[in-house]
Amino acid sequence: MNSSSGGHPILIRFGLFVFLPIIVLLLMSAWYIGQSLPKSTGESYVTGLTNSVKVSRDEDGIVYINAETNEDAYFALGYAHAQDRMWQLEFQRRIVQGRLSEVFGTDTVPYDAWMRTLGLDRAAKSSWEVLSPNAKASLTSYAAGINAWLEAKPQLPVEFEVLGITPEKWTEYDSLAWIKVFALNLSGNLSVELANSLSINKMSEEQRSQIYGDYPKGAPVTVSYLKQHSIDSLTALLQNNLNIEKNLKIGGKYVGSNAWVISGEHTANGAPLLANDPHLGLQLPSPWYVASLKGSTLNVTGMTLVGLPVVIFGRNEQVAWGGTNMMADTQDLYVEQLNPSNSSEYKYEGEWIQFETRTELVDVKAEFPESLRYPLEPVKVEVKTSVNGPIITGVNGAIDQPVALKWTALMPKDTSYESFFKANYAKNWDEFKHAFSFHVAPALNIVYADQDNNIAYIGIGKIPKRNHGNGQLPSPGWLESHQWKGFIPFEEMPSSLNPESGYLINANNKVADENYAYFISNDWAHPARAERIEQLIVEKIASGQKVDIDYTKRMHGDEIDISAVRLAKYLSGFKGETESQKDAIERLQNWSGNMAQDSIGATVFYMWVRNLREALFKDTFTSSWGEDEKQAILQSELELIEYGEVLTAIEQSPQDWCKPDGDCRSLILSSLDSATEQISKLVGGNSNDWQWGRLQKTTYEHSVFSRVNLLDIIFNREISNGGAPNTINVASGRFDKSEGFQQIFGASFRQIISMGKVEKRHLYMNSTGQSGNILSDHYDDMIKPFQEVKYFKLEKPSQTNHLLTLLPEINGGGKK
Template identity: 30%
Template sequence: MKYLSFIFVFSLTLALGIFVSRPFGQIPPLAPLLDPYHGFWQNSFSEDQLADQELVLENLSNEVQVIYDEHLIPHIFAQNDLDLYRAQGYITAKHRLWQMEFQTRAAAGRISEIVGPVALELDRMTRRKGLAYGAELGIKYLEENDPETLALVEAYADGVNQYINQLTAAKLPVEYKILNYQPEPWSAYKSLLLLKYMSDMLVGDRDLEFSNLRKILGEAKLNRLYPDFPKQNDPVIEKERVWDFQPLSITKPDSINFPNDELVIEPIDQPVEGTGSNNWAVHGSKTKNGNPILANDPHLSLNLPSLWYAMQLSTPEHSVKGATLPGALGVISGFNEHVAWGVTNATKDTRDWYKIEFKDTERSAYKYGNEWKETRVRIEEIKIKGKETYVDTVVYTHYGPVVYDRTFKSNRQDVNFALRWIVHEGSNEQKTFLKLNKAKSHADYNEALDHYSAPAQNFVFASKSGDIAMRIQGKFPLKWPGQGKFFLDGSDPRMEWQGFIPNDHNASTLNPQRGFVSSANQHPVDSSYPYYVFDNSYEHYRNRRLNSKLMELSQITVEDMKSLQFDNFNLQAAEALPVMLNLLGTYEVESAEADKYVKELRAWDFFADPNKKGQTLYSIWFGKIMESVWGELMENKAPVVRPNAYQTIDLLANYRTDSIFDIKSTEALESAEYHVKVGFDSLMVAMKKWEQEEGDFTWANYKRTTIQHLVPNFKSFSVSNVYTGGGSGILNATGSRHGASWRMVVELGEQIQAFGIYPGGQSGNPGSRFYENFIPIWANGEYVDFSLKKSSEEDGILFKTTLKRQ
């Protein structure tokens, strides 16, 4: 215990040193922080050292049993749903309260309240996008349409609040003590706000960038460099799928006037590169035991505390286990006694931008067709620690909030763009997961998904009865081809969405002939799908590697699926590196070091294992080639997005003398070879610097995967230099800050086998031995047994807690 306390004190001291050395906020009162009875010392204990055998909760109708396994995973046994979700709220808050509240503060645009003015612009953007507005509409939707779900969400909130009310100063999470603030009551609104926050994390739009590209490149070159479909399209829903419905008709205007502004305004934040996921299910006809096997690994930011919190939830009617989202009800990715499911991001365009023409400087009305529509105003009061409250006025149109205006992201009064977003429609995603938790069949799965709107997800499914399925679900606008790819004219009613694609027209498949379903953030469908689909960020490599492996495998086992989740083969490098080396040709090698790097690359087997050097060299070289090829395009004053790696490699391989490679600012006529050689020269410079300063350039040492605390300044609460392989575009998509945030494999036999892991630990307390204990297991591609437990089991139990009625 003395050693644990010493290490924790040292870590906290270091964290405080970093914290107070930056303009992040005020120095916390040190006396309370250092108080041995109430300060950080009291956060140096692990949960099993402070285990409660009994706790009293108000509003329970029956006792609830909570059994913690050896990994601190709680298994909650209740007699009814209200007790179950009240207990889930209490137990989740007991281990993840600070995380829950910090994330919802971020979603509400309230970080300035605890860290000061450094977060003001972030809070302004969050509020202007209308996340809180969307959550308010969600609560209204539940009040008017689903009071039963609302009662469950309120029971969860009651559980959280009962824990907060019982919380002593000594047991207050250490982040509150350092940042010097107190938790505030939880609410049903906050649970819905958390789900809206996930939508914002996962949805992207490039309307601004594509509007700029249209002006810079022209329509023809734009379509060539950013095609709707790649040459090798291996979509989520198999190409052989026959669409057995009559699509709704869509009317495209005979003339389209896009806004002609110079559009040099800063784009809003987009999902960070590396955000993605894999999921798949194989039919029993392809497995050794004849049972379906399902796998899921969402790729998100690698943070501490982890985004996920593992849990089992049981009543006499059902038992479900998997990854929960602290603050939301039920299991998000998991399984029960009958079915399993998982999710990946579907990357569908569900938010569009409309140019608004106001009637006058008062902005009380805006042009719409031949009339003037009245606006609404929402006053956002942003409290700032140590400063006066900042008041922001956000104008709302029928499309949604005017995010860009004369006060934000632009100093030009004539730039006013409103955001239309599915998040503002009012929806009930919480019901989807509550129903999935109890599902017994493919019909139940479909019924659950009918309630789901955003963010768009690929829902994979498998059942004990033998079914496997995939459905791309969300509330998707009905658009004509090209609609929403560019900024739209908000004064033209023809630019409106023409309704929504019916749920039963969303792309899906059940038991396809190939024997598996899969998704890896690639194109959802091929060109035969009758509705408009476009996004520039679709994946082109993970999906093809995954599908090729699933096609060739037979007699598949759980171990095969674990290995596939941890597969480090770099298909992009396998296709691009031979082209790069060929274009490098007889380029004069000026040093032994250059020859060494070329030999290393030629000998590389394309696996991004942690001890490989070829992956490091390829990563740098290809990145420098991309910079060289698209340098002039990216140097435009207007924000743009560069063509993706897939299109670039196709140009390098098949169009080496294309004019696209010519640099207009030089007299020479550049070709693909020029950029490859420039990239190699840059590689040489980068490697010389790296080897002089760092030495070892094996992939893990170069990549330096970090599991970072949610407050970046708290470096002592992070884990750096995790020794693991993988990378962007690879099935094991572990980069420096993003990767598999949760891995799960489930075989749906008579006795369900399940395994799971995530890069963190069950505890949100940095002083606990359960804070980061999963990281080495995760980094090695290993798992913990995740099978369902019965309340009578005694093996592998850490401790038990009974929640008693008052």
């Protein structure tokens, strides 16, 4: 008997009627969503073009735009951004407009309230008024390109389908507002000032000095203006900022960059060499989009920010440039004095003045299942503004002592976009420098190289001049003596042209010495990265060799942390009491500060110091803010404490920090025990398996689905990595007891440019991929080569299988 014919008819029928339809439905869904991949060949007729435009793509998805006019080139870039990053554009717009809660519900109301209070989209509209006609035309053309793609009613990326939303038309204001968010991302002084304010009355002067550095005279008097409920409100605001940093990838201590430029005098081919890698919160997709644009007079290549039509860092045929965060103090908090008889008035220069007020309504989506719940009432956000800026303590509820935020990016008539627009066309140093005289925010360090073998550096952005203090603590808003007194003149900003050394470096380190006439910041990054970059350049030159592109690649990938060496040497001098302690200390004794993936010494050092920081400082922070305060604030503040400050606390003030009796040896060894126990839980008890790359993973989180079970597995990406906060190949993040170190800050792209008179070489690597579409081959194809510090050439391929011609379509749908 043929057993196969007798089988299990019920199971077969069940499979046919249940599983087969599911499989067919999944296949059809995959096909349907697959239509969201960009059209990259053939012809497309679009409204808004003047002439035809060629948009070619290389094998990595990079677009090369060839247009007859500059405006058509910007149009095509907008079209390409929409093709590859439409969800990112929509998400960014909702961030800046404070409209996330329309899609994500109550969880994002605090973020929306914060953005509505700042009013970045309102500030963007005042920026539009002062732009040149050509700059306005670029924004209009870019917006038209995005909207032309939308008007074709393409299949939208899966995020739109899952969330059930449709993108609105893009406007010029949406682009200008995203510059404001870029500035917010690089303006960290608000969080520093908040943390200072919350700790100044709770620690001894010596303790504060060791952790935060020296404070200006009179600081405690300034902070005494704050009442306890104001401090509580500022604590809530700091927590909200930390959540925004974590979930929206905006802000953070390690938002910085590396950039250096070397004269042709020291390079192998005699051409100046420029290298750059901006450090931001890591996300998927990357905030950067690689592109080459050619128009009638425009010919620029490099890194565009999604949402903007210009190259932010890159080159044209004559000049190249890169940048870093200047770390300038461009944000101040002002405590306002209310009229006791009229809470709608505040005191300013001896007079009572009315607050400007407006009510913002935040629409909030009901919880799942939405169809079974009553619609939620819009959340009212009452926004008050003084002459000093928006009242930010009102974000967390009513308060009788307002605190205002003064920030250069909120000033009217901001021409920052104009600066990058003009820089794209610059032909020499004078034109380039003039372009950035228009820049307001964020404050940046710009390194420069040109085909005539000039190298240069200039600081850009409006930096306030202060009569009183240096912006580390809140000031009394009612006193004229504490107001800003203009800005550092552009002609007096730090700059250098063709220095005698033949190279220029910035890694968020201090940009001018004590002889400089103006205050810029107290929030510089640790100088270790800058020192290591200079060390590698000087070593190469001193050896009689020339710096070439391959050597520059190795510099980008360098993972020596010279800031760790002194503390590591000190700790490795202890004699262990147990076999586990002896083994760990022996691993550290031969360690050179290398934070490479295969380093065991790196694991021992980093975990030991993490536990040592907590043992030394946690009790002080907890008693300062109370046991019920959010752990994220505590951990964030602990991570600010550098290795040198840890060593100073142990050596110079053991009675203050080694509780209860000043016995640091016992505390240090118990911290080591905690460290080895944690390592063992994560990767096992055999120290031969304690490689740093097994504990540290780079995490690229999707903007939405990273916090949704199952979907996070599909949309997020993770890869082992080396590096540390103070290495050139930077890595910083958070510690999870079950996962280890999750790197969530790091280089967002790398770029190397050789600016020869005849030959120009341009290498790059984006951190994730060119596309934001999960179904694209270019969604994550750069993650592995980026981790391996590899590069692709940024040059238009001589032949391509991906050539799309955009053709103008006249009104009414006919072909032009």
